[in-house]
Amino acid sequence: MSQTARTLIFVKPDGVRRGLVGEIIQRFERRGIRIVGLKMVRPTRELAEKHYAVHRDKPFFESVVNFITSGPVVAMVLECPNAIEITRQMMGATNPANAAPGTIRGDFGLDIEQNIIHGSSDPEAAAYELNLWFTPEELVG
Ligand code: ATP
Numbered sequence: 001m002s003q004t005a006r007t008l009i010f011v012k013p014d015g016v017r018r019g020l021v022g023e024i025i026q027r028f029e030r031r032g033i034r035i036v037g038l039k040m041v042r043p044t045r046e047l048a049e050k051h052y053a054v055h056r057d058k059p060f061f062e063s064v065v066n067f068i069t070s071g072p073v074v075a076m077v078l079e080c081p082n083a084i085e086i087t088r089q090m091m092g093a094t095n096p097a098n099a100a101p102g103t104i105r106g107d108f109g110l111d112i113e114q115n116i117i118h119g120s121s122d123p124e125a126a127a128y129e130l131n132l133w134f135t136p137e138e139l140v141g
């Protein structure tokens with residue numbers, strides 16, 4: 001049985017700079033996924049460091065925090081059955097060079113860091129990220 005779930009997505013600064021926001025939102029809408037929250041924000045260093053806290057000890061941590069804070073992102077909360085799995089499939093592999101054609105990263109990216117979009121990886125990450133990025137008042141019922 002499929003369970004309705006929520007996931008935290010954001011179009012990264014490269015995707016916003018390249019004008020891909022509309023295309024990406026359209027893909028999710030056409031799939032039938034419900035948007036329950038949506039906003040453009042320039043992430044602070046504090047938000048970025050909390051968001052990528054699981055990668056604190058990785059060699060790319062500083063670099064990815066600098067990248068995510070380099071410009072506005074478009075953050076959204078999406079809802080559908082199996083939202084995390086479905087949206088991760090639509091995003092494609094972390095490294096766009098390995099992402100299948102037809103996925104967002106596979107169609108629009110080449111760079112492992114500037115890979116256009118973020119999506120929560122599991123239910124625990126989704127709960128943590130939703131709370132970090134959105135207040136309850138910013139979400140529709
Ligand atoms: P995201 O969490 O952004 O949705 P992901 O779950 O597919 O991506 P993670 O392993 O969580 O991938 O990595 C988080 C982000 O850090 C990647 O999306 C990418 O922007 C950056 N990143 C990951 N690996 C590398 C790397 N080897 N070199 C540079 N940047 C990297």
Ligand code: MG
Pocket residue numbers: 119121
């Ligand atoms: Mg991740």
